[in-house]
Amino acid sequence: MTTAGYINLIIAKYNYWIYIVLMCIGLWAMIAKRNLIKKIIGMNILQTAIILFYVSIATKKGATLPILGHHDAGHFVDYATVINPLPHVLMLTAIVVSVATLGVALALAMKIYNRYDTLEEDEIHARVRES
């Protein structure tokens, strides 16, 4: 492929490249960070990256919101002029799921803090080994 071909590839899919970067950041935070809150933040970045991915699928160039006027009733709507509503529906669900996971993760982090007085993983493991 020529240089121009690569540049075209990058420009034509640039939303998708960004979600990959975000996802890797989230995953890296979950694997490498030793602080539990940072891991939770990484988890949230990971989930949000997926939301970006889905919403990117929905886009159509030059299309408008998926809300019709009542005057559209009975008329034929050209689907190319309205963005795809389905990924948005799915992501409403995914947002709720990520909020729910976040809530439970924070509750657990709070319990951990009450028990070990720290949220640094290394210190927690040291405490676990002591007892």
Added chain:
Amino acid sequence: MKRLGLLAVILFGALLVYGTTDFPDWGDPSSPAATHLSPYYIQHSLHDTAVPNIVTAVLADYRGYDTMFETAVIFTAGLACLFLLRVFITPKETEASGLYRHRATGITLRIGQGGRLPLGTREFERIDSQWVPYDLIIRTACSLVLPFIQLFALYVVAHGHHSPGGGFQGGVIFGAALILFAISHNLRTTLKAMPEKRTNILTGTGVLIYVGTGVLCLLLGGQFLDYAALAGLLGVDPVMARSHGILIVEIGVAIAVMAVMVSLYYNLASAGHMDEGL
């Protein structure tokens, strides 16, 4: 361990890049996702459900079952936090121990475990253990804004058929209003306005409205969540019955989401003690 993690992340990124090179272009209106299933929704939802907002129609009707479980997920999260954090101790102890301020003189008393207030509770008010300055501007400003936020929340719920909005968004805004009240005043005042018991009941009730609507459709001879079966009960034609059915479940969702947001805040802010926090 860290090297292994880096390797895993790089491999994962490479896999994603590999898949992405074959993606249709971003915003391509002729991609499979835009041409297989979604045209049906765009062209038929208004005719099928009389709801102009296609996202609402798909969310609460075509894929209403997903949304029911989505509400159940948020309910589970509220329940999980309650289960994990809530400290169940007898109210006698909580009432007595803590810090109290004499209203008239401003003297602060500290009551230990099992202690009692010397004079009746009228003369004293419970205060937080961390000193928070009384801020007239913040309290007044928040109290002024609150009714408008709540009204807007109701609008977002009710107008989900015609504009961006619906049960989740409205419920979150309403919950945020209550949390704002808790932040600007304190947790105990909020608990008086919105007791914990009420949030617990509302959480369950909101989801029950959703599931109950589905079961009602079933009892009236339709499939589960087939709102058209409600036509006879609501006195409208089946298409409008779908529109009304969507509104009913959205209200259930809004109640559940609002109550869970508040319940999560209560439990996380007070570490399950429900006496003071933030």
Added chain:
Amino acid sequence: MSAHYPIFLVVAPLMAALVIAIIARERPGLCPPLAAIALTASLWSAAGMLCRVLAEGPFSYHIGNWPPPMGIAYEVDHLNALVLVAMAAVALINLITTRQAVASDFTGREGYFYALYLLFCAGTFGILVTGDAFNLYVLLEITSISGYALVGLGHRDAALASLNYVFMGTIGASLYLLGVGYLYLITGTLNMADIFSILPRLFGSKVVVAAFVIAMTGLFMKMALFPLHGWLPNAYSEAASPVRSLIAPLTTKTMIYVMVRLGLYVFPPDFTFNHLLFAKVVVWVAAAGIVCASVLALSQTSLRRMLAYVLIAEVGYMVGGFWLGNRMAITGAILHIVNDAAMTLCVFLAVGSFTHQLRDDRFATLKGCFRRMPWTMVVLATAGLSMIGVPPTCGFFSKWYLIGGALTADHWGLVAALIFSSLVNAVLFFRVFEIAYYEPFADPHQEHRPALSYAEAPATMLAPMLFTAAGLVGLGLLTGRIVTHIIDAAIPAAIL
């Protein structure tokens, strides 16, 4: 009524959970019976669905009366009807058996416990019966979140174990969601049958390959396949015993079912087994996993940790068997989903009985248990023999099919791993039996031997446990019928 069984199966526990959550504080006494009624209703529906599938063949239920690609449909066929009956029975038996343990482990919050228990069950049943790839994700999350909460309130380090489970579980579920997103992007649909019919045209696409690898990796993470098993030993050993005997049989087995469903009915089997090198790699990974997990099991000092590693080895059996891709091995894998659920329930109920009666399950405290808790030991021995694979218990038959399948495929690595793991299991369980058979040595400084009181569990716990143990033998004796009538029809005819 019978037409609505698929929805009744899921909605009965869901509604009961909502009602229980509302009345949890005021009427805690009502919660367990209500939960039992809901799960009985689910079991009844599952059994009714199995009968209907056997009589009429697969059927589907359109929720909201929208035909499948537009709306969400529940698809019932031989595969999920069989697994559903097993899972519903496991959930109900565990509920009945652990009632006393719940009352002592979760004092003051039994109501919330039962609500979360039912939500977990509703999610699991939903995963098993749904025909929509995204709906499966939502149900997966409801199961996971209630699971995290239940695990989080267990032994001392439970919160830490549970948070680790949250991290691994969320990565797994997110990868599955991403895989579904890739499939949606390339096919434009979320319905499994629809994806199945579109995919053969797209075999060359890199997106399909990426979707396949990502979704399967996510599932491997959720089912704790060997190198990705990090969350399981701690989560299972730190959880309270009623939770452990619920989550251990249901979670990993459900995920294996999802893997089978994706591999056979979402991705065409030809793609799954022949198109990529992936299948061959996974079989070797599973074989390695079986060996490593068995070795790790040998070094544990408490019964529940040992069993956690045995469980990871069992996951390797099913994954290895499935990815061999021949009829006999897949039969073994599906049969093992049911058998392993029953064995795991049985063995963890016995462990729960020890922890409830003796407050501990380290090997040292098990001394003299054949005298102290004879019936519980009978249950443990039956489950142990089944895990080793002694006929006529059910464990023997699924292992027979798995080894037969591996021999058909000439995969000597997996054969060796399976036999090695059986030998290790024999060592593990006979060591436990030996400890429990001999009583502790008398202390030379004391006149008397330490008094070993009779400490058998109450009859209400014992009866369902003995029933489960008898069920292991019963399942073993029924193997022939299950395979010819149900599993044969569950595997596509194209697989030889």
